[in-house]
Amino acid sequence: MRPLARLRLDPKGVATVLEADPSLGLEGDSLPCALLVQGQDPFGRPLCARCPVQRELRRGAYRASTPLLLKGRRLRCQGYREGEGFLVELHPERAEPPDLLLELSLLTQHLLKNPERFPEALEDFLRALRQALGMEAAELFLSDPEGHHLILTAYEGLHREAFLERPWFQLGEGYPGLVALRREPFFTHALPEDPRYLRQKVKQLGYQTYICYPLELPQGLIGVLNLASRNPNLDHQEPLETLSRIGPLFASTLYTLLTRLGEVGLQALHQHFYRGEVSEARLSFLQEIRRLTQATGVRAVAREGERWEVGLVPACAMRDCPAWKGRVMGHKNGLPECPEAQGRPRTCLPLWARGEVVAMVTLFHARPPKPATRPAAPALWFSRLAVPFLFPSANQEKADSPELEIYALGQFRLRYRGRELTPKHFGRSGAFQLFKYLLANKDRALYADELCEVLSPHLPPEKARQELYTLVYHLRKTLPGIVEREGEYYRLKLPQDRFLDFERFEELMRKADLEDGLSAFKTLRQALDLYKGPLFGDDPYGEWAEVERNYLQDRALAGLLRLGELAEALGYVEVAKEAYARALKLEPYLEDAQRRLALLRG
Template identity: 85%
Template sequence: MKPLARLRLDPKGKASVLEADPSLGLEGNGLPCALLVQGQDPFGRPLCSRCPVQRELRRGAYRASTPLLFKGRRLRCQGYREKDGFLVELYPERAEPPNLLLELSRLTQHLLQSPEKLPEALEDFLRTLRQALDMEAAELFLADPEEHHLILTAYEGLHREAFLEKPWFQLGEGYPGIVALKREPLFTHALGKDPRYLRQKVKQLGYQTYICYPLELPQGLIGVLNLASRDPRLDHQEPLETLSRIAPLFASTLYTLLTRLGEVGLQALHQHLYRGEVSEARLAFLKGIQRLSQATGVRLVARGGERWETGFVPPCGMQDCPCWKGKVVGHKNGLPDCPEAQGRPRICLPLWARGEVVAVATLFHARPPRPTTRPAAPTLWLSRLAVPFLFPPSSQERADAPELEIYALGQFRVRHRGKELTSKTFGRRGAFQFFKYLLANKDRALYIDELCETLWPDLPPERARQELYTQVYHLRKTLPGIVEREGDYYRLKLPEDRFLDFERFEELMRKADLEEGLSAFKTLRQALELYKGPLFGDDPYGEWAEAERSYLQERALSGLLRLGELAEALGYLEVAKEAYARALKLEPYLEEAQRRLALLKG
C-alpha cells in the first residue's frame, strides 16, 4: 500500500517532504520532524517531541513504528534506518500488511552496513513477518557451518520461555531437524497431538498451527524459519506462499552476511600473523568472538590442551566435555548440560576442521542474551575460516607463539612463552626498567661502569654496582639467559624465537624501501600498523631511549608520507587522508603533510 506521506530525516531529525497527500497539509522543509508533524498519542498528548520511532532507530533498530493522531486522524508512523539518516512513512492506522520483499530488502541493506546489529534486526523482521501473516510466534534457527545442528538464533512473539525449552536440534530431530534433513516445508494444525514436536510447554499452551520452512541455497541449508499460532483454523496456504517468495532472498542475505563474518575473522588473523604478532592474532580472534557474541569472557581450548582466554572466564577442566564429540552443550540455557559447568551461564561450541572437532569455544555471559543461544551460530560462522588455519593437520605447521614477544611501540608489554609479564613479575620495578634500557641498546655491549653512571648517577660507585647486580639477578630469574656477562660488560641475549615490534617494524620498512607501487603500499600499511606510538611511550621521559625513539619516529613519518603518496597514485584517497592526518599527529607542523591534506580536502 502506498503511504500517505514520505519524509526523509537527516541525522539531526530535520525533515524533507518527499511526497505527501494534500489532505495532510504537510508543508515546509528543513524543520524538525516533531515540529512538522506535531503528532499526538492516543490520549491527546504530544508524541513527536519524544518520538519513539527515532529513539528506536537511533538505538540501532532498522525498523520502528508507532500509532499517532494527526489532526484528528489515526495514522501509523513507520521509520527505517538509512545510511545518512532515516526514512519516515505515514500510513492509515488499518493499512494493508507491509510488502515483505521490500521489508527484507531494507533488512539486507541495514545488515550490510551494520552486521553487528544482526540479532536485533532479525527480531525486528520476525515481528513484521509474524504480524503480516497473523501469527503469534516466529523463530529462526540457523545451521552451524558443518550442518550438524540447528540453533535458535532469533525469536519474536508470545510465550518466549515455552519456545526456549529446547533451543538446539540435531538434523532429523523435531520439526526443525526434519525440515532441515528433508529440505521440504512441514506444517500441522494439530500440534498438540504430533509426537514429532518435542517442546511440551508449547503444546501445553494450546498451540495448534505450526509452519516450518527451510532456508536453502545451492551452497546448502542456512537455517529454518518457523511460525506458530494457537488458532487451528488458520489457513496455512497464504503463509507458505509468502515464505516461498521471501525464503530465497532471506537465505542469501543470511549466507552472505555469515560468510562475511568468517572472512573478517580470517582477515584480522592474517594481518597480525603477517606482522609476526602470533599472540596478538589469537587475542584478536578471541576479541572478535567476544565482540560479536557480547560475552563477558571467551575461552578457546585446543585438542592438545592449549588455552586462550579473554575477559572473565570461570575455571573448567574441559576433559569430559561432550563438545569433543561434536555436541553443543551449556549451562542454565536450555542446552544439554555440560557435566563440568558451574556458576555462570555458558555455551560450549565444538569447532570443526577437516571433519573433526579440533577445539572447543566457551562463551560466558553475566547477563545471558535472549534467546540464550543467540550468539552461538554467528560465532561458529565467524570461526569457520579461521579455525582450520589456527589448527592445521600437522602441529609443525601451526603458528606457535614465539618464546619471547615484546611490544614497545606505545604501551610496553612483554609475553614469555605465551604468559603476560608485568613489573610485579620481575620482582622489582627496577628490573623492569633495566630490561627496557637493555632493549633500547639491544645490539650494544654495555660496560658496567657506563650502566652505573647512566642508571644510578646519584649513588656511590660500589652502591651502584650492587644495585646493578641485584637488577640483573631479578631479570635473569624472570627470563633465564636473557643477560650474559663478558668481562666488564653485559649484553642482552635475546632468543632466536622472538618477536620485537620495533624490530619487525624496521624489517618491514626496509622491505618497503625496495618495493614500488601496490607492493610497497601493502608493506608500508603492515609496518605502520605496528607503530602504535613512540618507543616506550609509557615512559616518555626516559632519556636513555631518546635516540632510538627519535629514529623510529622519523621512519614512521617518512613512511606515512610515502604511504599517502602511493595511496593518491593508486586512487585510495581516504587512505591518503588518513596517512597525512596521522603524520600530523606525530609532527603537527609537518608542512608536506599539511599541504597534501589540504589539497585532498579541497
C-alpha cells in the same frame, strides 16, 4: 498501498517532507519531526516528543513502528534507517501488510553496514513477516557451518519463554531437525497430537498451526524458518506461497552475511600473521568474537590445553568437556547443563575443522541474551575460516607463538612463552627497567658502570654495583638466559624464536625501500600498522631511549609521506588523507604533509 506521508529525517531528527496528504497538514521544512507531526499516543498524550520510532532506530534497529493519533486519525508511523538518517512513513492504522520483498531488501542493506546488529535485525524482520502473515510467533534456526546442529538465533512473538524451552536441535531431531533433514516444507494444524514436536510448553499454551520452511541454497541448508499460531483453522497455503517467494532470497542474504563474517574473521588473522604477531592474531580474533556476540568474556581452548582469554572469564577446571565430542553445553540457555557453570550464564561451542573438533570456545554473558543461543551461530560462522589456521591438526605446521614477544612501539607489553608479564613478575621494578634499557641497546655490549649510572645514579659506586647484580639476578629469574656477562660488560641475549615489533617494523621498512608501486604500498601499510607510537611510549622522558626513539619516528614519518604519495598515485585518496594526517600527529609542522592534505581536502 502508498503511505499518506513520507518524511526524510537527518541524524538530528530534522524533517524534510517528501510527500504528504494535504489533510494531514504537514507543512514546513527544516523543522524537527516532533514539531512537524505533533502526534499523540492512543490515550491522547503527546507522543512525538518521545518518539519511540527514532529511539529504536538510533539503537540500531533497521525498522520500527508505533501507532499514533494525528488530527483525530488513527495512523501507524513506520521508520527505516536510511544512510545516516531515517525514512519515516505514515500509514492508515489498518493498512495492507508490508511488502516483504522490500523489507528483505532493507534488512540486507542494513546488515551489510552493521553486521554486529545481526540477531536484532533478524527479529525486526521476523516481526514484519509474522504480522504480514497473521501469525503469533516466528522463529529462525540457523545451521552451524558443519551442518551438525540447528541453533535458535532469532525469535519474535508471544510466549517467548515457551519457545525457548529447546533452542538447539540436532539434524533429524524435532520439527526443525526433521525439516532440515528432508529439505521439504512441513505444516500441521494439530500440533499437540504430534509426538515429534518436543517443546511441551508450546503445546500446553494451545498452539495448533505450525509451519516449518527450509532455507536452502545450492551450497546447502542455511536454516529453518518457523511460524506458529493458536488458530487451528488458519490457512497454511498463503504463508507457504509467501515463503516460497521470499525464502530463496532470505537464504541467500543469510548465507552472504554469514560467509562475510567468516572472511572478516580470517582477514583479522591474516594481517597479524603477516606482521608476525601470532599471539596478537589470536587475541584479536577473540576480541572480534566478543564484540560480535556482545559477551563479557570469551575463552578458546586448543586440544593441547593452550588457552586464550579476553574480558571477564571465570575459571574452568573441566578437562574432558563434552564439547570435545561435538556436544553443546551451557547454563541458563536451555542446553545440557555445564557442571562447571557455578550459576554463571555460558555457552560452550565445539569448533570443527577437517571433520573433527579441534578446539572449543566459551561465551560468557553477565545477563544471557534472549534467546540465549542468539550469539552462537554468528560466532561459529565468524570462526569458520579462521579455525584451521588457529588450531592446526597434528600433521599441519603449527603457528606457535614466539618464545618471546615484545611490543615497545607505544604502550610496552611483554609475553614470554605465551604468558603476559608485568613489572610485578620481575620482583623488582628496577629489573623491569633494566630489561627495557638493554632492549633499547640490544645490539651493544654495555659496561657495568654505564648501567649503574643509568639505573642507580644516586647510590655510591659499590652499592650501585650490588644493586645491578641483584637486578640482573631477578631479570634472569623471570627470563632465563636473557642476559650474558662478558667480564665487565653485559649483553642482551634474545632467543631466535622472538617477535619485536620495532625490529619487525624496521624489516618491513627496509623491504618497502626496495619495492615500488602497489607492492611498496602494501608493505608500507603493514609496517606502519606496527607503529602504534614512540618507542617505549609509556616512558616518554627516558633519555636512554631518545636516539632510537627519534630514529624510528623519523622512519615512520618518511614512511607515511611515501605511503601518501603512493596512495595518491594509485587513486586511494582516503588512504592518502589518513597517511598525511598521521604524519601531522607525529610532526604538526611538517609542511609537505600540510600542503598535500590541504590539496586533497580541497
